[in-house]
Amino acid sequence: MTEIVHVSAPELVTYADDLAGLLAETVDEGSSVGFLAPLDRETAAAWWRERAADVEAGRIGIWIAREGGRVSGTIALVRAPLPNARHRAEVAKLMVRPSARGQGLGGALLSAVETYAATESITLLILDTESGSLAEQVYRKAGWTKVGSVPGYAADPAGSLKPTTFYYKELAAP
Numbered sequence: 001m002t003e004i005v006h007v008s009a010p011e012l013v014t015y016a017d018d019l020a021g022l023l024a025e026t027v028d029e030g031s032s033v034g035f036l037a038p039l040d041r042e043t044a045a046a047w048w049r050e051r052a053a054d055v056e057a058g059r060i061g062i063w064i065a066r067e068g069g070r071v072s073g074t075i076a077l078v079r080a081p082l083p084n085a086r087h088r089a090e091v092a093k094l095m096v097r098p099s100a101r102g103q104g105l106g107g108a109l110l111s112a113v114e115t116y117a118a119t120e121s122i123t124l125l126i127l128d129t130e131s132g133s134l135a136e137q138v139y140r141k142a143g144w145t146k147v148g149s150v151p152g153y154a155a156d157p158a159g160s161l162k163p164t165t166f167y168y169k170e171l172a173a174p
Contacts, residue, residue: 002067002105004112009056013049015064018071020044026095027157032130033093037157051076063112065096065105072100075109077117077125088124089117094135106138114142118171125171130156131163144169 007015023044027035035044054060058079065073073096079089091113096105117125129135131149140146144167153164 002065002072002100002108004063004065004108006061006063006112006116007055009052012052012055012062015071016045016048017041019048019064019074022071022074022095022097023047025097029098030157031095031133031135032154032156032162033095034154035157036155036159039157061113061116063109063116065100065109067100072097073105073109075113077113077122079122087122088126089122091125091127094127094138101134106135107142110138110142114169114171121173123171123173125169126166127168128153128164128166130154131165136165139167142169 012019020041021044023033023035024039024041026033027037027039030037051060051062055062059081060079061077063075064071073094075094076092077089078092080086091110094106094109096109114125127139127144129139147166147168149163149165151163152161154162156162
């Protein structure tokens with residue numbers, strides 16, 4: 001059975017190696033999550049460990065999906081830093097192991113973040129994803145609204161510039 005948990009900074013450090021495997025696997029299979037291929041696990045683990053200070057400070061929230069002690073997915077919520085933007089946050093780094101896809105895990109991770117955001121008085125979520133990616137289906141199914149696309153916004157893991165589509169979702173105030 002898959003369990004989705006919001007991790008603390010020490011827990012993030014504990015899971016860094018497993019999250020590194022997920023990140024490297026996601027990049028290797030071609031998903032655009034901010035890294036170029038090949039991504040070695042040591043670099044990926046260091047990246048996750050570096051997020052611990054932001055988790056500790058409450059700037060980022062990270063959830064993991066685990067099954068049998070192994071991380072099968074993750075998602076992050078990045079709070080807006082400015083006083084006039086405390087009502088919004090960015091959803092980032094939604095990743096599901098290729099072997100765990102098609103079972104609703106991406107939607108479950110997204111739902112966990114949305115539920116948490118609403119309890120924190122966050123009423124607007126934003127995100128971006130590579131245009132035409134499978135992730136777009138997850139966001140549309142979860143009721144996100146497409147804003148538009150920007151050509152050549154980010155490079156895919158192979159280094160080719162690809163368009164990025166931006167989405168938002170309004171949440172009910174608590």
